[in-house]
Amino acid sequence: MTGTPxxxxxxxxxxFDDLRAxxxxxxxxxxxxxxxxxxxxxxxKTTLLRMLGGMDQPSQGDILLRGERINxxxxxxxxxxxxxxxxxxFPHRSVGQNIEFSMKMKGIPxxxxxxxxxxxxxxxxxxxxxxxxxxAQCSGGERxxxxxxxxxxxxxxxxxxDEPLSAIDYRLRKTLEKELKDIHRxxxxxxxxxxxxxxxxxxxxxxxxxxxxxxxxxxxxxDEIYNKPRNKFVSEFMGEVNIIEVQxxxxxxxxxxxxxxxxxxxxxxxxxxxxxxxxxxxxxxFLNNSGSAENSVEGTxxxxxxxxxxxxxxxxxxxxxxxxxxxxxxxxEGELDDVVKIGWDARDSILVSD
Amino acid sequence: MASPAAELxxxxxxxxxxxxxxxxxxxxxxxxxxxxxxxxLLIGFLAPLLVVVGYSLMPPRTFDFGHVPTLxxxxxxVNESYYRSFLWAFGLAxxxxxxxxxxxxxxxxxxxxxxxxxxxxxxxxxxxxxxxxENIRLFGWVxxxxxxxxxxxxxxxxxxxxxxxxxxxxxxxxxxxxYVYLPFTLFPVMLGISMVPRDVTEAARDLGAxxxxxxxxxxxxxxxxxxxxxxxxxxxxxxxxxxxxxxLGGQAVIMIADDIETAFTFGQNWPLGSALSVLLILLVGxxxxxxxxxxxxxxxLGRR
Numbered sequence: 001m002t003g004t005p006x007x008x009x010x011x012x013x014x015x016f017d018d019l020r021a022x023x024x025x026x027x028x029x030x031x032x033x034x035x036x037x038x039x040x041x042x043x044x045k046t047t048l049l050r051m052l053g054g055m056d057q058p059s060q061g062d063i064l065l066r067g068e069r070i071n072x073x074x075x076x077x078x079x080x081x082x083x084x085x086x087x088x089x090f091p092h093r094s095v096g097q098n099i100e101f102s103m104k105m106k107g108i109p110x111x112x113x114x115x116x117x118x119x120x121x122x123x124x125x126x127x128x129x130x131x132x133x134x135x136a137q138c139s140g141g142e143r144x145x146x147x148x149x150x151x152x153x154x155x156x157x158x159x160x161x162d163e164p165l166s167a168i169d170y171r172l173r174k175t176l177e178k179e180l181k182d183i184h185r186x187x188x189x190x191x192x193x194x195x196x197x198x199x200x201x202x203x204x205x206x207x208x209x210x211x212x213x214x215x216x217x218x219x220x221x222x223d224e225i226y227n228k229p230r231n232k233f234v235s236e237f238m239g240e241v242n243i244i245e246v247q248x249x250x251x252x253x254x255x256x257x258x259x260x261x262x263x264x265x266x267x268x269x270x271x272x273x274x275x276x277x278x279x280x281x282x283x284x285x286f287l288n289n290s291g292s293a294e295n296s297v298e299g300t301x302x303x304x305x306x307x308x309x310x311x312x313x314x315x316x317x318x319x320x321x322x323x324x325x326x327x328x329x330x331x332x333e334g335e336l337d338d339v340v341k342i343g344w345d346a347r348d349s350i351l352v353s354d
Numbered sequence: 355m356a357s358p359a360a361e362l363x364x365x366x367x368x369x370x371x372x373x374x375x376x377x378x379x380x381x382x383x384x385x386x387x388x389x390x391x392x393x394x395l396l397i398g399f400l401a402p403l404l405v406v407v408g409y410s411l412m413p414p415r416t417f418d419f420g421h422v423p424t425l426x427x428x429x430x431x432v433n434e435s436y437y438r439s440f441l442w443a444f445g446l447a448x449x450x451x452x453x454x455x456x457x458x459x460x461x462x463x464x465x466x467x468x469x470x471x472x473x474x475x476x477x478x479x480x481x482x483x484x485x486x487x488e489n490i491r492l493f494g495w496v497x498x499x500x501x502x503x504x505x506x507x508x509x510x511x512x513x514x515x516x517x518x519x520x521x522x523x524x525x526x527x528x529x530x531x532x533y534v535y536l537p538f539t540l541f542p543v544m545l546g547i548s549m550v551p552r553d554v555t556e557a558a559r560d561l562g563a564x565x566x567x568x569x570x571x572x573x574x575x576x577x578x579x580x581x582x583x584x585x586x587x588x589x590x591x592x593x594x595x596x597x598x599x600x601x602l603g604g605q606a607v608i609m610i611a612d613d614i615e616t617a618f619t620f621g622q623n624w625p626l627g628s629a630l631s632v633l634l635i636l637l638v639g640x641x642x643x644x645x646x647x648x649x650x651x652x653x654x655l656g657r658r
Binding site: 053054055074075076077078080081082084085086088089090091092101102105106150151154 | 551553554556557558559560561562563564567571572575576
């Protein structure tokens with residue numbers, strides 16, 4: 001995705017005493033895109049978002065909104081709005097009053113406020129008779145929608161989301177993720193979202209930035225992140241994959257100490273010495289009865305898990321435990337402790353640095 | 355169908371099950387734990403209160419209960435201008451509460467949100483004087499304010515400025531009340547302010563509210579339980595205060611507690627003192643009940 005940058009961060013840093021929570025971030029966020037920052041807890045993503053929203057001051061660097069430096073503009077005068085992790089609904093106000101808060105602060109007449117609030121409630125599937133309801137009596141999903149409606153009522157140019165879905169149960173989260181993506185398309189506003197779940201980011205985002213120890217490790221579309229993870233950290237973030245430590249053996253062969261064998265890998269970058277080989281569980285095949293693969297190893301089957309539509313197998317090879325995933329109907333028929341032969345092709349593996 | 359024997363048996367079962375219910379109730383940890391304090395309140399609080407109510411209905415200057423109940427004492431409170439000391443007490447208590455809220459809100463805000471670990475030191479500094487008797491602290495103020503005392507003496511000998519002492523005036527009483535009851539306003543207000551979540555005020559600000567709007571729309575209403583408790587505590591304590599008006603006020607004004615004391619001691623008129631007490635208790639009690647009905651104590655103490 002390309003476009004005009006709405007937000008540009010230049011060498012943005014935040015220091016707390018000796019800790020560099022955010023460490024020299026350069027980034028452009030485009031007008032109307034859904035950008036997600038993914039990182040483990042303590043990676044500085046919340047601090048980054050708080051600086052963008054105006055709740056924290058950068059120690060160094062600039063934040064440019066449409067080319068204008070906004071470092072010193074306080075949160076209440078930035079055309080941005082945050083949906084907090086806690087949602088930060090006003091407990092002493094009704095649903096309607098929560099949604100109308102920003103309009104009340106601007107001095108918009110009561111009737112107009114109400115009309116806009118009801119419009120937003122309809123858009124976000126909130127029953128209209130919730131208008132006078134106490135926010136404390138609303139369910140988790142409803143509270144999410146109220147918080148989003150309240151932020152949209154402010155009519156910001158950019159919406160920030162600080163892991164608002166982290167406390168929601170799985171099924172509802174999946175629904176809300178998709179709804180959020182719909183809202184993004186309907187409003188055509190810029191969304192900057194942070195989460196610790198790459199899976200969540202993949203569902204919603206146009207682009208994803210992976211953050212680690214205050215730095216952006218990789219920025220790219222979900223496809224780029226999925227297919228070309230830059231290093232082991234990014235690959236690990238994708239959930240359950242096989243990551244095997246490798247060293248250069250020959251120009252096209254790699255030595256795997258944990259498997260005590262050599263494998264054919266993808267083409268090695270110049271100057272490659274050692275790194276990790278990433279193989280997706282669904283790219284690994286069982287080779288016992290038929291079939292062949294460029295690389296094959298033998299091991300013992302030591303666990304079988306049902307994942308619903310798919311089956312997952314753990315195969316111990318040397319000191320490494322391989323994960324293999326198959327669709328249920330194509331599952332491997334066998335017993336635990338069977339000696340099995342598994343294999344994969346070189347083009348299904350990705351070579352990453354440490 | 356039910357034979358007499360069976361009926362008797364079922365009654366026995368019923369009474370034994372009631373006994374079991376009572377035992378289950380009485381042996382609950384909550385009930386057991388509160389028994390000592392309930393007994394203490396019964397003997398030490400409710401009984402004297404009943405005695406006072408009883409005396410308030412006896413004829414003036416009697417010392418036993420063997421008389422026909424009468425409302426004479428209450429009538430004489432209105433007729434003999436005792437209402438003045440009531441008004442003084444109420445007025446000074448109101449002024450004290452207002453002044454303390456103005457002083458304490460910024461201080462409490464700082465202690466709850468800004469001062470960090472310095473807040474602990476400040477708390478300590480404010481609490482330590484409470485270990486010294488109130489009278490002694492008030493006499494300290496007398497030494498400070500008296501003619502040729504610490505303040506005026508220093509002004510006169512160093513700068514040659516002569517001024518009249520503010521001692522034995524209404525402002526001196528207010529000063530004493532504000533000084534003595536500061537912690538009783540400060541700490542509840544601080545608790546109230548610390549109950550306002552940071553991200554809620556941040557969210558309000560993010561939604562375009564100015565500092566003043568955040569204060570009016572978010573902080574003040576959310577801190578209100580603490581503010582009300584602090585104000586109520588200070589009001590009730592000031593209303594019943596005696597030492598401030600006596601030590602710092604001299605005879606400038608007479609507050610209700612002073613009148614009550616006089617009636618019981620010099621006046622030797624227990625029924626009148628009792629009637630004044632009963633009236634004060636009724637006024638304060640209805641105020642406290644009114645405020646408490648509007649508050650959720652569970653929420654303040656963080657049980658929800």
